[in-house]
Amino acid sequence: MSSSKPPKGHFTILYFASAGSFTGKQSEHLAAPLPLRKLFETLEGKYEGMKAHVLDHSLVTINLNYVDMPEPGQEQEEGEKEPVVIKEGDEVAIIPPVSSG
Amino acid sequence: MSTEPEPPSPQAPAIDFLQDEESNCYVALTHDHLDVNSIMNRVKSPQAGAIVLFAGTTRDNFAGKEVKNLQYSSYNPLALRSMLSITQTISQKHSLKGIAMIHRLGVVPVGEESILIAVSSPHRKAAWLAGEEALEECKARVEIWKLEEFGGPEGGVWRANRDGGLGEKVG
Numbered sequence: 108m109s110s111s112k113p114p115k116g117h118f119t120i121l122y123f124a125s126a127g128s129f130t131g132k133q134s135e136h137l138a139a140p141l142p143l144r145k146l147f148e149t150l151e152g153k154y155e156g157m158k159a160h161v162l163d164h165s166l167v168t169i170n171l172n173y174v175d176m177p178e179p180g181q182e183q184e185e186g187e188k189e190p191v192v193i194k195e196g197d198e199v200a201i202i203p204p205v206s207s208g
Numbered sequence: 209m210s211t212e213p214e215p216p217s218p219q220a221p222a223i224d225f226l227q228d229e230e231s232n233c234y235v236a237l238t239h240d241h242l243d244v245n246s247i248m249n250r251v252k253s254p255q256a257g258a259i260v261l262f263a264g265t266t267r268d269n270f271a272g273k274e275v276k277n278l279q280y281s282s283y284n285p286l287a288l289r290s291m292l293s294i295t296q297t298i299s300q301k302h303s304l305k306g307i308a309m310i311h312r313l314g315v316v317p318v319g320e321e322s323i324l325i326a327v328s329s330p331h332r333k334a335a336w337l338a339g340e341e342a343l344e345e346c347k348a349r350v351e352i353w354k355l356e357e358f359g360g361p362e363g364g365v366w367r368a369n370r371d372g373g374l375g376e377k378v379g
């Protein structure tokens with residue numbers, strides 16, 4: 108999948124498999140910075156029903172590394188590591204359950 | 209038989225690949241037909257008494273439903289990275305002489321190969337085990353997706369290996 112470089116103040120998000128079918132897109136650019144914990148609600152706001160149909164059983168990568176999705180509504184606790192923020196120029200991907208072979 | 213890889217023909221689509229020459233691991237993705245000889249040649253070694261080759265081919269049905277068309281898509285850079293990591297781990301675990309894994313992308317007609325894995329080792333037992341482990345690991349975690357179209361009104365279905373059930377319907 109190819110995607111153009113995001114414009115200033117944006118990151119690229121790639122939609123694979125069912126994520127691509129649901130959004131009707133292979134990729135797009137979204138405004139950065141965006142806290143990772145806001146990603147799913149941002150997508151749900153754009154594509155109603157995406158959370159239940161796609162995101163709840165997908166994984167997320169940022170720049171080819173898997174990231175843990177924080178629990179929704181969970182406030183950061185004392186001593187917890189810095190929350191992940193998606194930055195300008197990052198490449199984020201929605202990874203639904205895989206099916207090679 | 210030569211151990212040199214065949215030179216690509218001019219019209220052949222590019223192969224996207226990664227390799228670790230030190231441990232003789234090679235992984236690749238291509239839209240072209242898969243070639244059994246070239247993947248076997250990548251793992252041949254005078255120290256290897258066994259080569260195990262696995263060829264996964266596309267089936268014409270899922271749970272009795274006729275599959276009309278089948279295609280694979282991939283997150284290439286991440287899929288290659290995962291494939292290389294799998295092959296490196298398995299190569300070390302089983303002291304292999306070589307391991308090569310190639311997956312086809314795009315439309316794969318029913319009955320053709322979608323994946324080839326070749327493994328070489330001094331003795332056959334390690335090669336059998338490593339070949340099976342490589343396939344299972346690939347199916348569990350490499351970032352490649354299969355879309356099956358049944359030709360009926362329901363459209364296509366994204367398969368999910370982890371539960372063996374029907375995936376998300378398209379559209």
